[in-house]
Amino acid sequence: MIPRRWNRGRLYFARMCALSVALAWAPSVWGGESATDRPFVLGIPLYSEDSRPEPEFVAMLNTYLSEDDIVFVRKSPTVLALLKGVKKARISIIRQSVAALQDDLLYLKSNGVRVDDVCYNPEGWRTSHTPPEELEDLEAAVKMVRGFADQHGARLIVVPDHAVFEANPRIAAGSGIFAYQFQRWQLLSDLEFRTKVQEITTRIRRENPGIRIIAQLSTNPPTGGREEDGSKELMPVPADQILSKVQSIRDLVDGVGFLVFGEGDGHRRLQEFLAKFRATR
Numbered sequence: 001m002i003p004r005r006w007n008r009g010r011l012y013f014a015r016m017c018a019l020s021v022a023l024a025w026a027p028s029v030w031g032g033e034s035a036t037d038r039p040f041v042l043g044i045p046l047y048s049e050d051s052r053p054e055p056e057f058v059a060m061l062n063t064y065l066s067e068d069d070i071v072f073v074r075k076s077p078t079v080l081a082l083l084k085g086v087k088k089a090r091i092s093i094i095r096q097s098v099a100a101l102q103d104d105l106l107y108l109k110s111n112g113v114r115v116d117d118v119c120y121n122p123e124g125w126r127t128s129h130t131p132p133e134e135l136e137d138l139e140a141a142v143k144m145v146r147g148f149a150d151q152h153g154a155r156l157i158v159v160p161d162h163a164v165f166e167a168n169p170r171i172a173a174g175s176g177i178f179a180y181q182f183q184r185w186q187l188l189s190d191l192e193f194r195t196k197v198q199e200i201t202t203r204i205r206r207e208n209p210g211i212r213i214i215a216q217l218s219t220n221p222p223t224g225g226r227e228e229d230g231s232k233e234l235m236p237v238p239a240d241q242i243l244s245k246v247q248s249i250r251d252l253v254d255g256v257g258f259l260v261f262g263e264g265d266g267h268r269r270l271q272e273f274l275a276k277f278r279a280t281r
Contacts, residue, residue, distance in 0.1 A: 013264065015062065039068040039121040039281070042249065043179070043214055043257025044089070044270070046073045046082055057267050064274040065089040070117060070157075070257070075104040080111055092117035092157060096129040097143050105152060118149040119157040119179075124164045138168045142175070159216065159257075172207035179214040179257055180204065182249075186221035189233060190248040197249045215249060217242060218259040219266035239272035 024100045042065060046058070062069065069089045083091065091114055093104040099117055104166070108115050109224045122130045122138060134141040142158055149156045158171060159179035165171070170176050202215050219242070220234040246256050260266040 004005075028079055038258045039066065039255075040068040041214060041255030042068065042274075042277075043092075043216075043255060044071050045258060045260050046071050046079060046086075055082065055085055057271065058082050060271055060274070061089065062087045062231050064278050072119060072257070073105045073108075080108075080113065083113055089280075090116035092119045094119035094121055094157075094159070096121045096123055097131055098134060098141055099131075100129065101145060102148055105148065105154075109152070111244075113156050115152060117155045117157050118145060118152075119159060121159045121161075122143045122164050123161040123162065124167075128161075135164065138164070138171050139174060141173055152194045157214075159214075168202065169207055172204045172211060173255050175208060175211055177212045177214065177254075178202055178208075181216045183218035183221040183259060186217055186237070187223060187263055190244055193245055194252070197252050212254040213252075214255040214257050215253045216259065217245060219269050220259075236269070237267050239276055241275045242269070243276050243280075246273075247280070 061080055065088045067088055070092050071089045072092050072094045095101045097106055105115055120149040124135055146156045154156045158175050162181055182197055185193055220236050223235050260270055
């Protein structure tokens with residue numbers, strides 16, 4: 001397949017990142033299950049800057065998702081309309097700043113939307129929307145998000161980008177659910193990918209042994225590093241390849257979440273993956 005270049009501004013969307021995170025909710029944020037009994041969670045973005053799913057995609061989610069899975073959204077009239085069709089799964093807002101999370105939470109709740117999770121997605125790229133003061137004291141920012149999540153009866157999920165985690169590994173110590181952006185290695189072989197995931201999840205659990213980890217993958221993983229303008233080359237991958245990557249790490253993580261790019265095509269391949277994965281679930 002031919003890689004495509006996408007600017008960082010277009011890549012930001014209402015994602016999972018849950019791909020991270022509830023502070024001090026050990027031993028389990030899924031209701032006290034043992035490590036072997038807790039569900040393997042799927043995180044699905046319902047809306048992105050450049051790829052708007054059709055109502056048919058939402059209807060499909062009701063077939064493939066369970067009550068433990070997560071649908072990631074953000075403030076938008078489009079999202080409000082699509083959410084009316086979601087019958088299953090948890091609803092999570094996802095944003096890159098504390099203020100945006102608070103604004104989205106109040107907006108959705110004022111429009112009668114149940115918000116189950118609050119996903120904080122701090123990123124350090126030049127074009128990100130995370131304020132410098134939050135990056136300078138991430139532990140305080142996470143604590144603040146946890147505070148208003150608790151007030152509204154929502155779980156906290158934290159999903160930092162790779163560089164932010166490398167600079168602040170201790171944020172995992174205060175997290176119950178941690179989503180890590182593994183899509184940067186998704187084009188490696190299954191064995192190489194598993195080795196990288198195992199290395200990083202071991203580091204995360206060293207900070208917090210009871211943590212739950214969601215691996216963030218993509219329908220269009222990056223082929224290399226970023227350009228100075230924040231853009232990067234992306235490679236569309238087929239559903240079978242996504243499934244193979246998920247199966248290679250299924251025993252290492254507690255779930256997988258997805259980034260979806262492309263006008264409809266990404267959602268089509270994600271739907272194909274969900275159909276294939278359902279048979280193994």
